[in-house]
Amino acid sequence: MAIRVTIWNENRHEKKSAKVREVYPEGIHGAIASFLKSEGMDTKTATLDEPEHGLTDEVLDNTDVLTWWGHTAHHEVSDAVVDKVEQRVLDGMGLIVLHSAHFSKIFRRLMGTTCDLKWREIGEKERLWVVEPGHPIVAGIGEYIELPKTEMYGERFDIPAPDTLVFISWFAGGEVFRSGCCYCRGRGKIFYFRPGHETYPIFYNQDVQRVITNAVRWAAPSQGPVPTFGHHPAPLENI
Numbered sequence: 652m653a654i655r656v657t658i659w660n661e662n663r664h665e666k667k668s669a670k671v672r673e674v675y676p677e678g679i680h681g682a683i684a685s686f687l688k689s690e691g692m693d694t695k696t697a698t699l700d701e702p703e704h705g706l707t708d709e710v711l712d713n714t715d716v717l718t719w720w721g722h723t724a725h726h727e728v729s730d731a732v733v734d735k736v737e738q739r740v741l742d743g744m745g746l747i748v749l750h751s752a753h754f755s756k757i758f759r760r761l762m763g764t765t766c767d768l769k770w771r772e773i774g775e776k777e778r779l780w781v782v783e784p785g786h787p788i789v790a791g792i793g794e795y796i797e798l799p800k801t802e803m804y805g806e807r808f809d810i811p812a813p814d815t816l817v818f819i820s821w822f823a824g825g826e827v828f829r830s831g832c833c834y835c836r837g838r839g840k841i842f843y844f845r846p847g848h849e850t851y852p853i854f855y856n857q858d859v860q861r862v863i864t865n866a867v868r869w870a871a872p873s874q875g876p877v878p879t880f881g882h883h884p885a886p887l888e889n890i
């Protein structure tokens with residue numbers, strides 16, 4: 652069965668900026684949905700200004716993997732929706748956190764840290780080095796991905812140490828950054844992926860599309876066991 656992906660986007664830059672609309676005429680969500688759909692996934696989009704930000708119970712119940720892009724309006728995302736998304740992740744839904752969504756309520760909630768970082772926007776070159784070549788997220792990728800013009804994100808990136816670090820970025824200005832970070836929370840899998848600034852055509856880059864596609868497949872629910880907790884008076888063996 653096709654993986655059901657909901658592509659969430661704040662969608663404010665696209666409304667306010669002609670420059671951003673020029674790069675993403677269908678919105679960042681439209682661009683991401685388009686290449687995931689071409690990979691055979693069952694895609695739908697949801698945006699901040701829809702009722703419940705487009706993330707109703709029905710939508711979340713029919714989502715295997717949620718991708719999240721936000722930047723200027725993280726604070727406008729309702730805590731009730733964040734609570735629901737968090738619970739869904741803990742129950743097994745995958746979450747792909749893109750670029751400036753490092754500061755989203757949902758990512759900070761799941762990480763438990765500030766998720767703050769260093770940044771600069773002068774359109775410098777970035778090279779994302781693959782540091783875990785056997786990982787399914789880098790299937791089909793070479794030793795590195797090169798992006799000619801990006802916004803820089805630099806360390807310290809205030810996140811917990813990733814379960815698996817897949818990419819480290821180098822920037823022309825000298826900084827480095829942990830650009831591809833995998834986590835498990837509850838039964839859910841989370842991948843943070845750095846590229847994706849709104850004024851650069853990064854979501855059209857084939858390697859970036861390959862990584863996001865692989866990440867959605869990796870993060871899809873595994874249907875593993877539901878853990879039980881608490882007092883267990885009866886031992887499994889005769890003691």
Ligand code: ZN
Nearest residue numbers: 751802848849
């Ligand atoms: Zn940015």
